[in-house]
Amino acid sequence: xxxxxxxxxxxxxxxxxxxxxxxxxxxxxxxxxxxxxxxxxxxxxxxxxxxxxxxxxxxxxxxxxxxxxxxxxxxxxxxxxxxxxxxxxxxxxxxxxxxxxxxxxxxxxxxxxxxxxxxxxxxxxxxxxxxxxxxxxxxxxxxxxxxxxxxxxxxxxxxxxxxxxxxxxxxxxxxxxxxxxxxxxxxxxxxxxxxxxxxxxxxxxxxxxxxxxxxxxxxxxxxxxxxxx
Amino acid sequence: xxxxxxxxxxxxxxxxxxxxxxxxxxxxxxxxxxxxxxxxxxxxxxxxxxxxxxxxxxxxxxxxxxxxxxxxxxxxxxxxxxxxxxxxxxxxxxxxxxxxxxxxxxxxxxxxxxxxxxxxxxxxxxxxxxxxxxxxxxxxxxxxxxxxxxxxxxxxxxxxxxxxxxxxxxxxxxxxxxxxxxxxxxxxxxxxxxxxxxxxxxxxxxxxxxxxxxxxxxxxxxxxxxxxx
DNA sequence: ATTCCGTTTATGTCTAGACTATATATAGGG
DNA sequence: CCCTATATATAGTCTAGACATAAACGGAAT
Numbered sequence: 001x002x003x004x005x006x007x008x009x010x011x012x013x014x015x016x017x018x019x020x021x022x023x024x025x026x027x028x029x030x031x032x033x034x035x036x037x038x039x040x041x042x043x044x045x046x047x048x049x050x051x052x053x054x055x056x057x058x059x060x061x062x063x064x065x066x067x068x069x070x071x072x073x074x075x076x077x078x079x080x081x082x083x084x085x086x087x088x089x090x091x092x093x094x095x096x097x098x099x100x101x102x103x104x105x106x107x108x109x110x111x112x113x114x115x116x117x118x119x120x121x122x123x124x125x126x127x128x129x130x131x132x133x134x135x136x137x138x139x140x141x142x143x144x145x146x147x148x149x150x151x152x153x154x155x156x157x158x159x160x161x162x163x164x165x166x167x168x169x170x171x172x173x174x175x176x177x178x179x180x181x182x183x184x185x186x187x188x189x190x191x192x193x194x195x196x197x198x199x200x201x202x203x204x205x206x207x208x209x210x211x212x213x214x215x216x217x218x219x220x221x222x223x224x225x226x227x228x229x
Numbered sequence: 230x231x232x233x234x235x236x237x238x239x240x241x242x243x244x245x246x247x248x249x250x251x252x253x254x255x256x257x258x259x260x261x262x263x264x265x266x267x268x269x270x271x272x273x274x275x276x277x278x279x280x281x282x283x284x285x286x287x288x289x290x291x292x293x294x295x296x297x298x299x300x301x302x303x304x305x306x307x308x309x310x311x312x313x314x315x316x317x318x319x320x321x322x323x324x325x326x327x328x329x330x331x332x333x334x335x336x337x338x339x340x341x342x343x344x345x346x347x348x349x350x351x352x353x354x355x356x357x358x359x360x361x362x363x364x365x366x367x368x369x370x371x372x373x374x375x376x377x378x379x380x381x382x383x384x385x386x387x388x389x390x391x392x393x394x395x396x397x398x399x400x401x402x403x404x405x406x407x408x409x410x411x412x413x414x415x416x417x418x419x420x421x422x423x424x425x426x427x428x429x430x431x432x433x434x435x436x437x438x439x440x441x442x443x444x445x446x447x448x449x450x451x452x453x454x455x456x457x458x
Numbered sequence: 459a460t461t462c463c464g465t466t467t468a469t470g471t472c473t474a475g476a477c478t479a480t481a482t483a484t485a486g487g488g
Numbered sequence: 489c490c491c492t493a494t495a496t497a498t499a500g501t502c503t504a505g506a507c508a509t510a511a512a513c514g515g516a517a518t
Contacts, residue, residue: 002472004471004472005471005472039472039473040472040473040474040475041473041474041475042471042472042473042474043471043472043473046471060480060481061479061480061481061482062479062480062481062482062483063480063481063482
């Protein structure tokens, strides 16, 4: 009686994980459950909606709710600013700008960001250090057609990442992870051997349909990205 | 008038992304918004709750709701079964078991999974192919204390991943991504050069407090894991 | 000044009831 | 036998109102 939506949620969850309700099976409808738990239907609804969001059950009008045959396994990563990532470890953060230039966007970038021919882009290469040791190498391109104010921004003290977050805080992104080999330049930046395997993140971001930036972040050897689910 | 929670959500969202409500600023309380949109407070509440879940706003009792100074950027990955990953590309999936043995769990594994001394583990090495080409190498350890039935399972036709999903469908996991170098054995399995950089996923899973499996998945060179957010 | 405590305020949750939307089942017509 | 209306079951959402809970605030006692 008087169950909260959390009670209902965890009870249903335990019925599922314990195997009491088998994968693929239909579970009682909201009205029945509301009677069982002695609460309003809205309460059951919220519990079930959250379980559906978590990928454990599947709900369809009229057809009812069933336990997913194979639960969707999904991992959620927080993508922090490098500065935070480093400071959260208790290390001291340092930033340095290695190079800055305005270039005609190369073909691969124009394809990636759907830019017109001959579009100008600001090309930045930066390093992020943790307690003085190389932590992350940043190779960034900024679309000057969409962000002309980047031309006058000073990236010598503040990284482009932080500048972008404060300039266009809300954007959509495509992110991809891979492994790459340290070439001579990267090896020098990251103080590692040429040929070392490096964890790499590439991210392209859009705001209101326009691509504004593409970045390749390369981490020092041994870096791991971890999460629980 | 008569706004749905989606209307409210998207209107608030646009006020935020357009900069009408600046990062860090306080936004009107639920009662005021309900009046503004001509709907019940519960409707505004749901809209705001979802925006908070999405990491765009921060809510605190009594203090009110404010636009996050720097929005939490989070990526969500679906972790598919390899078979699905391959079949979804339209490629033909093939599985093969390379080796199977029961061993005393090595120290690193005992630490990783919090196993007792001298615990037995089933060690499997498998390969997953897409259209005949090596796609993923799987190096898996299964805790036989928790899953004794794995001793008698036949992994020659069905991969351990699929067996585990049907045996213990609901579990918590710790997952981590990194880049590793192809040693001679891996290079042979994946038909690539020794020294190639390989994208690696490690996953440990628990069920009701007990660790049941640890796996290292190594992808063929050039593999990317991509998502949008 | 500092600590403690009650007040106030905004969010968090629950309820009972209503209406809506959608997928399924069924019956009737060609 | 197939197609098409119609009925029906179930989830999805909204409402008005109530009470719960956390946290900020202000004043009182130290």
